[in-house]
Amino acid sequence: MSVVLLDTSVASLLHPKKRADALRAKYEPHMRGQTLSLSFQSVAELWDWAEANHWGNKARNRARRLYPPLPRDSL
Amino acid sequence: MASRKRTQSGGKPPRLKVTMSGPRVGEARLSAADLAEIVKRTQQALKRVGRVLYGDDSQRQGRDRADVEQLCELYLVAWQDGSAVAQLELGTPTAQQHMFGYIGEESVTSFVKGMDRLANSQVSASRLPSGFDRGVLHTCDALARVLEHGIEQIRFEVQNGATTASCRLDLSLRNRVQELLGQPASVSETAMTGRLEELNGHGGLSGRLWEPDGTKWVCHFKNEHLEQLPDVWMRTAKVVGRTIIEEGRERIFEVESLVVLGSDAEMSASGPALAFWTSLSLEELAEQQGVAPASDLDEISSLWPADDDADDLLRHVLHERTVRRTLSPEDHAS
Numbered sequence: 001m002s003v004v005l006l007d008t009s010v011a012s013l014l015h016p017k018k019r020a021d022a023l024r025a026k027y028e029p030h031m032r033g034q035t036l037s038l039s040f041q042s043v044a045e046l047w048d049w050a051e052a053n054h055w056g057n058k059a060r061n062r063a064r065r066l067y068p069p070l071p072r073d074s075l
Numbered sequence: 076m077a078s079r080k081r082t083q084s085g086g087k088p089p090r091l092k093v094t095m096s097g098p099r100v101g102e103a104r105l106s107a108a109d110l111a112e113i114v115k116r117t118q119q120a121l122k123r124v125g126r127v128l129y130g131d132d133s134q135r136q137g138r139d140r141a142d143v144e145q146l147c148e149l150y151l152v153a154w155q156d157g158s159a160v161a162q163l164e165l166g167t168p169t170a171q172q173h174m175f176g177y178i179g180e181e182s183v184t185s186f187v188k189g190m191d192r193l194a195n196s197q198v199s200a201s202r203l204p205s206g207f208d209r210g211v212l213h214t215c216d217a218l219a220r221v222l223e224h225g226i227e228q229i230r231f232e233v234q235n236g237a238t239t240a241s242c243r244l245d246l247s248l249r250n251r252v253q254e255l256l257g258q259p260a261s262v263s264e265t266a267m268t269g270r271l272e273e274l275n276g277h278g279g280l281s282g283r284l285w286e287p288d289g290t291k292w293v294c295h296f297k298n299e300h301l302e303q304l305p306d307v308w309m310r311t312a313k314v315v316g317r318t319i320i321e322e323g324r325e326r327i328f329e330v331e332s333l334v335v336l337g338s339d340a341e342m343s344a345s346g347p348a349l350a351f352w353t354s355l356s357l358e359e360l361a362e363q364q365g366v367a368p369a370s371d372l373d374e375i376s377s378l379w380p381a382d383d384d385a386d387d388l389l390r391h392v393l394h395e396r397t398v399r400r401t402l403s404p405e406d407h408a409s
Contacts, residue, residue, distance in 0.1 A: 003357035008392050015385035016376040028372060035361045035368050036375075045392045052391060059380045061272060064309055065285060066378050068364075 004034040008042040014066075043067045088164055089180050089235035091149070091187075093117065095159040099225020105159040109221050113229060114149060114163065116218035117186075121147040123214055124189070124206040125182040146179035180235055182206065187233045190215065190242035193251055200258035200315075209260070209332045210299060212252050216334070217302070219249035256332045257313045264331060266315045267292070268365045271307050280304065284314065284328065287367030289374060292318075292328040300333060311336045311365040336365065 013024040038046075046067055050060060093113065095105055125143040148166035155162065165179040185206030192204040193215075203212070221229070228245040242248075259266055269286040271294070280296035282304070294314060296304065313334045319327040360366075369375060 003361055005357065009389055012385045012388050012392075014372060014375050015379050015383065015388070016381055017383075018385050019373065019376060031369060032372060033368050033370060035358075035366055037357050037361065037366070045395065046388075048395060049388050049391055053383070055380065059383075062378045062380070064272065065270065066375065 002034055003037055004031060005037050005039065006031070006042070008038075008045050011038060011042060011046070038067055089183050089233055090152070091117070091163040091183055092230075092232040092234075093161045093163060094230040094232070095161075095226050095228075096230075097222075097225050097227030100159045109224075109226060110161065112221055113218065114151065114161070116214055117163070117231075118147065118149045120211055120214040120218060121149065121179070121182040121186055123208075123211045124186045125178045127208050127211065128178060128181055128185060128206050143178055146177075147182050148179075183233050184235050184238060184240060186211075187231050187240040187242050190231065190244065190248065191240065193255070194242060194248045198255070200255050200260040203255070209256065212256050213299065213303070213332065215244070215252045216249065216256065219244055219246075219252065222246055222249060253334045256334045257315060259315055260331070264315055264317055266313060267328070268311060268313045268336065270310065270365065271312050271314075272309060274304055274308050282308075284312070287365050288370075291326065293325045294328045294330050296330050296333075300330065303333060303335070307333060307335050 010027055012018070013021060013027055018024045046063070050063060055063070095109070095113070099106065099109075122144060125147045129143055145166055149163045150166060151161055152164045153162035154160070165183065185204070189204035189207045189211075192198055193207075198204060200209075218229075222245065228243050230241065230243050232241040233239065257266055267284075267286060269284040269290075269292070271282050271284045274280075274282040280298065280301060282294045282296065284292045284294050286292070313336055314328060314330045315333070316331040317329045319329065
């Protein structure tokens with residue numbers, strides 16, 4: 001087991017609509033069973049997307065299980 | 076009518092000398108907010124020690140015993156020149172209160188000796204020093220929060236007749252307190268680590284805690300945890316208590332104590348040198364944040380909003396990156 005750092009584009013392959021994506025299939029063996037991590041920049045980009053799309057509390061709460069929230073004053 | 080001050084030793088009432096030191100502490104100069112917090116928490120600790128000495132649970136619900144409350148009340152009686160040293164004294168007991176013994180004096184002495192034992196002896200959660208229980212440990216942990224911003228240590232000295240005792244609250248002792256708070260106190264208790272979400276204060280304090288493997292627990296907290304909960308919400312925490320598992324129902328965790336992981340103090344577990352500017356390896360960060368290996372990628376995918384579009388997300392990210400690259404330094408400054 002090791003820690004794998006995902007770029008935002010690779011992290012986006014974990015999206016449910018990408019389950020059957022050929023690119024995801026190539027990355028899956030490198031992610032499965034590993035501890036997945038994101039850089040703070042990716043976390044910021046993912047929250048920026050949530051902001052841009054006006055995600056509600058339910059979606060945000062689920063997202064917080066994927067990646068940590070940013071400090072309150074930055075949102 | 077003022078009552079005459081009587082003490083167990085028959086002499087002067089015990090004084091608690093509190094000395095603060097650290098980069099944010101000047102000679103006889105200390106933030107009023109920090110001083111107020113230190114005195115408030117110390118007084119709260121003494122009252123809780125008093126309740127335990129009285130035979131009560133320090134975190135029990137309901138009204139506090141008025142006599143213990145009054146006998147453990149602290150008053151600032153002197154501020155020593157030349158360093159940040161506060162001298163505190165107990166409130167004056169009434170003649171009637173002497174029938175309850177000398178709880179105030181015993182509390183001060185037990186608090187200082189107990190803290191010293193925590194720092195220097197092998198103490199377990201099931202065998203805490205006299206006058207200590209989890210409630211007292213929670214208060215000591217809260218008191219130690221002032222160590223997060225420029226106070227390196229707080230030294231407590233008590234002189235009660237011929238008895239003298241002293242202890243030093245620093246990051247090392249705070250780590251020890253948090254370690255004890257994370258230990259089960261009996262075989263019926265268990266400890267678990269997870270992320271605490273969805274706090275609810277309606278009809279009792281409850282919340283949902285997700286373990287790294289996705290196991291969900293409905294946590295029931297005590298009223299005394301109320302102050303801590305805002306700090307724990309949406310963070311990884313270690314909880315200790317009892318589990319209730321019934322078929323067809325949500326898993327329940329009756330929380331006895333909780334510790335926030337990932338706080339400044341926790342990050343300094345191996346010493347004060349590990350401050351925020353110190354780099355941690357990804358493995359250390361993962362351990363600290365309670366992140367487990369991803370065994371089921373589909374389970375991770377299921378957390379993403381189903382109506383979201385991954386390609387739009389990537390387009391948005393790339394667009395934002397392009398915009399940032401074209402910004403001039405003046406744009407950044409504004």
